[in-house]
Amino acid sequence: MRIGAFIKKAGKPAVNGIPLSRFELAEVARAHAWASDTWYSERIEPDRDQSFQQPNLKPLTIVKPIMFDKTAEYYSLIYTQFKDYGDEADRVADLIRKRNPGAREVLEVACGPALHSTHLAADHGFAADGVDIDESFVSIAGKANPGGRFEPGDMRTFEMGKTYDAVICLFSSIGYMTTRSDLALAIANMKKHAAQGGVIIVEPWLTPEAFTAGQRHLHTVEEEEATIARMTIGELEGRISRFYMHYLIGTEDGIRHELEVHELALFSREEMEEAFEKCGLQVEYDPVGFDDRGLYIAVNGI
Ligand SMILES: C[S@@+](CC[C@H](N)C(=O)[O-])C[C@H]1O[C@@H](n2cnc3c(N)ncnc32)[C@H](O)[C@@H]1O
Numbered sequence: 001m002r003i004g005a006f007i008k009k010a011g012k013p014a015v016n017g018i019p020l021s022r023f024e025l026a027e028v029a030r031a032h033a034w035a036s037d038t039w040y041s042e043r044i045e046p047d048r049d050q051s052f053q054q055p056n057l058k059p060l061t062i063v064k065p066i067m068f069d070k071t072a073e074y075y076s077l078i079y080t081q082f083k084d085y086g087d088e089a090d091r092v093a094d095l096i097r098k099r100n101p102g103a104r105e106v107l108e109v110a111c112g113p114a115l116h117s118t119h120l121a122a123d124h125g126f127a128a129d130g131v132d133i134d135e136s137f138v139s140i141a142g143k144a145n146p147g148g149r150f151e152p153g154d155m156r157t158f159e160m161g162k163t164y165d166a167v168i169c170l171f172s173s174i175g176y177m178t179t180r181s182d183l184a185l186a187i188a189n190m191k192k193h194a195a196q197g198g199v200i201i202v203e204p205w206l207t208p209e210a211f212t213a214g215q216r217h218l219h220t221v222e223e224e225e226a227t228i229a230r231m232t233i234g235e236l237e238g239r240i241s242r243f244y245m246h247y248l249i250g251t252e253d254g255i256r257h258e259l260e261v262h263e264l265a266l267f268s269r270e271e272m273e274e275a276f277e278k279c280g281l282q283v284e285y286d287p288v289g290f291d292d293r294g295l296y297i298a299v300n301g302i
Helices: 003-010 022-033 037-044 072-079 085-099 115-124 135-144 180-192 269-278
Strands: 105-109 127-132 150-152 164-169 194-202 216-222 227-237 240-251 254-265 283-286 295-299
Touching (some): 072 216, 072 227, 085 115, 085 164, 085 194, 085 295, 105 115, 115 127, 115 135, 127 135, 135 150, 180 194, 180 269, 269 283, 269 295
Parallel strands (some): 105 164, 127 150, 164 194
Antiparallel strands (some): 194 295, 216 227, 227 240, 240 254
16 A cells, blocks of 8 residues: 555554654654555454553554564574563573473463573473464474474464464563454463363563563664664554564664564453353462563463
């Protein structure tokens, strides 16, 4: 779709009341180009659950989030600067083995470059597979963990054709489900992939009370491969938190700017628990988890 037509359809996209620049509009229009018209019209009249239909909910101004499609190759460089995946994998292994001592096979849902499952395999002897909606991540994950099977798939609908001793979905990836019904589908699909006694671990995104719009975050990387500065700002629309991630990426080819847009729903604890209970799972809640985001843990069949 041409940018002009996009603006006509979507209104003037803005962040905190400041209209997006021509460059940003071009990025958004580009993201939109691969979203189907049907999908787009659903977004303009969002089919979000009643609980998300707040009186002041505006039509969405940004279309399909483009997530990490331009920076997947730098994800590990950026996130390992401030996140200890080895330590988190130790804690995941412990949580799994306490509940399912003989556990061997783990599935990482929304695995990204599979940093957790690579540690689970290398440090804890698990056989780890993964699934992610982004094919670049699937390919990176497969190279990082050649013993695992990594498949492209949406967490609501993927089908691995087998069950696992543990299914994990970490670092708030579940927040990319933007309705309660999608959340329920994703949890039910994780349950479907858990064997009897299989442990399901989900690290949520923030609750509505914990999110503050307008905060800026800066992360930097200085490595031989790339020098990166990423600044993020978040806004709130109804129960959706939206992040604009601006990257300056310097490599031997020069410096380029990229923009990615992420939308994650702010589910309450009750809404998270409801999704587990709906598919017959009893769920425990750890309010702290790895990073003060909390953790939901369920065992299939208990
Ligand atoms: C914040 S990253 C977390 C990646 C990884 N779990 C980690 O801990 O580093 C969120 C991931 O969710 C994936 N994702 C988003 N929506 C998805 C969906 N509907 N189905 C599967 N994966 C999805 C993204 O591609 C991305 O890899």
